[in-house]
Amino acid sequence: MRIVIALGGNALLKENDPLSSEVQRRNLQQAMKELAPIVAKHEVVITHGNGPQVGLLALQSSQTQGLKSDPLDVLGAETEGMIGYLIEQELRHVLPPHKECATLLTQVEVNASDPAFEHPDKPIGPRYSAEEAGPLQGQRGWTMQNLNGRYRRVVASPRPIHILQQNVIEQLLSQQTTVICAGGGGIPVVCDAKGQCHGVEAVIDKDRVSALLAHQLGADHLLMLTDVDAVHESWGEADSRRFRCIAPAALSDYGFADGSMGPKVQAAIDFVEASGGTAGIGPLDKAQALLEGEAGTRVSGDCKEILWW
Amino acid sequence: MRIVIALGGNALLKENDPLSSEVQRRNLQQAMKELAPIVAKHEVVITHGNGPQVGLLALQSSQTQGLKSDPLDVLGAETEGMIGYLIEQELRHVLPPHKECATLLTQVEVNASDPAFEHPDKPIGPRYSAEEAGPLQGQRGWTMQNLNGRYRRVVASPRPIHILQQNVIEQLLSQQTTVICAGGGGIPVVCDAKGQCHGVEAVIDKDRVSALLAHQLGADHLLMLTDVDAVHESWGEADSRRFRCIAPAALSDYGFADGSMGPKVQAAIDFVEASGGTAGIGPLDKAQALLEGEAGTRVSGDCKEILWW
Numbered sequence: 001m002r003i004v005i006a007l008g009g010n011a012l013l014k015e016n017d018p019l020s021s022e023v024q025r026r027n028l029q030q031a032m033k034e035l036a037p038i039v040a041k042h043e044v045v046i047t048h049g050n051g052p053q054v055g056l057l058a059l060q061s062s063q064t065q066g067l068k069s070d071p072l073d074v075l076g077a078e079t080e081g082m083i084g085y086l087i088e089q090e091l092r093h094v095l096p097p098h099k100e101c102a103t104l105l106t107q108v109e110v111n112a113s114d115p116a117f118e119h120p121d122k123p124i125g126p127r128y129s130a131e132e133a134g135p136l137q138g139q140r141g142w143t144m145q146n147l148n149g150r151y152r153r154v155v156a157s158p159r160p161i162h163i164l165q166q167n168v169i170e171q172l173l174s175q176q177t178t179v180i181c182a183g184g185g186g187i188p189v190v191c192d193a194k195g196q197c198h199g200v201e202a203v204i205d206k207d208r209v210s211a212l213l214a215h216q217l218g219a220d221h222l223l224m225l226t227d228v229d230a231v232h233e234s235w236g237e238a239d240s241r242r243f244r245c246i247a248p249a250a251l252s253d254y255g256f257a258d259g260s261m262g263p264k265v266q267a268a269i270d271f272v273e274a275s276g277g278t279a280g281i282g283p284l285d286k287a288q289a290l291l292e293g294e295a296g297t298r299v300s301g302d303c304k305e306i307l308w309w
Numbered sequence: 310m311r312i313v314i315a316l317g318g319n320a321l322l323k324e325n326d327p328l329s330s331e332v333q334r335r336n337l338q339q340a341m342k343e344l345a346p347i348v349a350k351h352e353v354v355i356t357h358g359n360g361p362q363v364g365l366l367a368l369q370s371s372q373t374q375g376l377k378s379d380p381l382d383v384l385g386a387e388t389e390g391m392i393g394y395l396i397e398q399e400l401r402h403v404l405p406p407h408k409e410c411a412t413l414l415t416q417v418e419v420n421a422s423d424p425a426f427e428h429p430d431k432p433i434g435p436r437y438s439a440e441e442a443g444p445l446q447g448q449r450g451w452t453m454q455n456l457n458g459r460y461r462r463v464v465a466s467p468r469p470i471h472i473l474q475q476n477v478i479e480q481l482l483s484q485q486t487t488v489i490c491a492g493g494g495g496i497p498v499v500c501d502a503k504g505q506c507h508g509v510e511a512v513i514d515k516d517r518v519s520a521l522l523a524h525q526l527g528a529d530h531l532l533m534l535t536d537v538d539a540v541h542e543s544w545g546e547a548d549s550r551r552f553r554c555i556a557p558a559a560l561s562d563y564g565f566a567d568g569s570m571g572p573k574v575q576a577a578i579d580f581v582e583a584s585g586g587t588a589g590i591g592p593l594d595k596a597q598a599l600l601e602g603e604a605g606t607r608v609s610g611d612c613k614e615i616l617w618w
Contacts, residue, residue, distance in 0.1 A: 018375075018376060018377075019376060020376055020377050020379070021379045021380070021383040022377065056373070056376075057387075059373075060369040060370065060372070060373055061369065063369070063372065064365070064368075064369055066327075067327060067328060067329060067365075068327075068329050068331065070329070070330045070391075071330070073394075074330040074391055074394065074395070077390040077391050077393070077394035077395075078366075078387040078388075078390045078391045079387075079390065080390045080394075081386040081387045081388065081389045081390020081391065081393070081414060082379075082383055082386050082387045082390065084386070084390070084414050085382075085383065085386035085389075085414055085416070085496055085508075086383070086386075088414060088416075089416065089498070089506065089507070089508070092473070092505075092506065093505050097504070100476050100477050100480070101477075102413055102414075102474060102477040103413065103414040104411055104412065104413060104414075105390060105393050105394055105397060105411075105412040105413075105414075107394070107397075107398065164401070165411060167409050168409050168410075168411040168481065168486055171409075171480065171481060171484050171486060172477065172480060172481070175480045177477055177480060187394055189398070195406070196401075196402050197398065197401065198398070199394075199398070
């Protein structure tokens with residue numbers, strides 16, 4: 001089976017963890033142990049986010065005297081290097097010796113006229129007080145947004161439309177090599193009519209690009225691993241129920257929070273409707289059970305009626 | 310033919326260029342135009358250095374309050390992402406449509422007891438005055454070295470002994486995909502008896518790792534592209550002569566400067582002696598002529614007597 005696994009932010013950083021590579025490595029050690037049985041048996045692609053990391057690099061890049069800050073495409077490429085290395089190193093520690101794995105830099109095409117460029121809404125980097133946020137907005141030209149009383153920089157998050165390295169990923173998968181790619185949603189580029197592509201200031205959503213990748217690769221499963229046990233019907237409320245099995249059309253009748261479960265649910269619907277495959281949303285430490293439909297939420301055309309946990 | 314091309318620092322940054330991604334991109338545009346005819350026709354692997362870039366990231370990483378600096382393996386991985394992305398993007402602009410290319414994160418094993426760890430000698434990052442260098446040595450624990458009156462941080466540069474992603478590189482090359490890898494000499498790791506590898510604080514020489522890679526991949530040619538026209542018998546002297554064709558054994562009778570031509574000459578000798586292939590050292594803008602023996606210095610067992618330009 002061919003499986004795309006999107007690692008949630010908690011695989012790298014738990015709530016309140018300091019943003020050091022040492023901490024991320026320790027968290028990834030545990031994450032890779034959970035994934036080892038799946039990777040050993042199947043054709044697997046692993047993707048990951050980069051929100052906190054790209055924000056930190058942007059901050060560091062903007063603080064160096066006499067040098068212009070690097071744009072978000074270049075900084076995104078740096079996070080693909082950094083996080084991809086940590087994932088690959090820890091994955092190699094748990095793989096059977098005959099299994100190869102590779103981390104591939106990935107450019108992802110977006111549309112230059114995507115409305116997201118006018119409405120930046122993806123938070124990256126550290127949280128700031130109102131007093132700190134003002135100068136950042138003024139001096140650096142960043143868009144700062146008040147999120148639950150703390151300010152964060154928000155950037156454009158356009159929809160991914162094409163993965164430039166898709167054929168290369170296919171080459172590797174077809175030789176049973178596990179591929180780590182599309183890190184941080186991929187490096188955002190826009191392409192002209194001649195196919196010449198250039199980086200843009202954006203950060204693509206990793207769940208969205210994972211759905212596109214899973215579809216383009218003809219994957220059987222898309223697993224989005226996170227820190228919640230399943231998709232909840234009405235999150236945080238007393239009568240909240242957890243979906244076990246649901247068809248994409250039925251799932252799209254429910255509403256979910258923009259910043260958290262919404263993009264995952266939409267990615268699941270998009271992938272299942274486009275490809276006929278199965279999507280799973282559930283906890284990292286139950287990845288194998290999620291794949292088998294024994295944990296989390298399964299989104300599939302085979303779920304004729306909604307099943308609940 | 311299979312060819313490993315090591316890009317010299319001048320492909321990314323000319324003397325006195327500011328260290329911005331914009332400038333590096335502009336320089337790479339030119340460099341990739343030079344390489345396009347070779348890449349279109351042959352199985353090519355491109356490697357590159359990262360001295361200035363990894364030094365800058367180390368400086369930025371050490372300046373962030375409340376966070377521990379990232380180690381050189383992690384920062385090296387970031388430069389593989391950043392520089393690899395810029396190279397691949399510019400290379401794609403000049404490749405024929407049927408040619409795929411891929412940038413691969415590359416870990417390179419070194420020996421934990423390599424004497425280089427006791428004798429750091431590879432300069433990275435910016436140049437400092439004596440007044441600036443003192444505090445950096447004291448506060449950050451960096452080894453600073455006086456190089457022609459200016460101080461630079463120097464780090465260990467151990468000998469590469471194995472490239473972990475070698476099989477993956479072979480998988481891609483065998484499908485005619487051009488591979489950008491071993492950037493910055495590769496991410497330095499040491500491995501235990503069970504094959505478990507961990508990053509170390511070092512920066513590997515890119516010419517040395519290119520020679521190893523060329524040998525392991527069975528390459529026909531190793532091209533080291535730089536900003537001098539050829540290897541000179543006695544650089545800078547009035548009677549200086551330029552080698553055109555020389556056998557490795559004959560070349561090893563001459564002495565060359567440690568920090569500049571020495572490592573390239575040694576890499577050429579190592580590769581040609583180990584593999585029977587041909588090495589070329591010459592200018593980036595004559596890469597095609599260098600490959601054909603019509604420019605620069607060719608090191609080959611076929612050079613029965615020394616030829617001069």
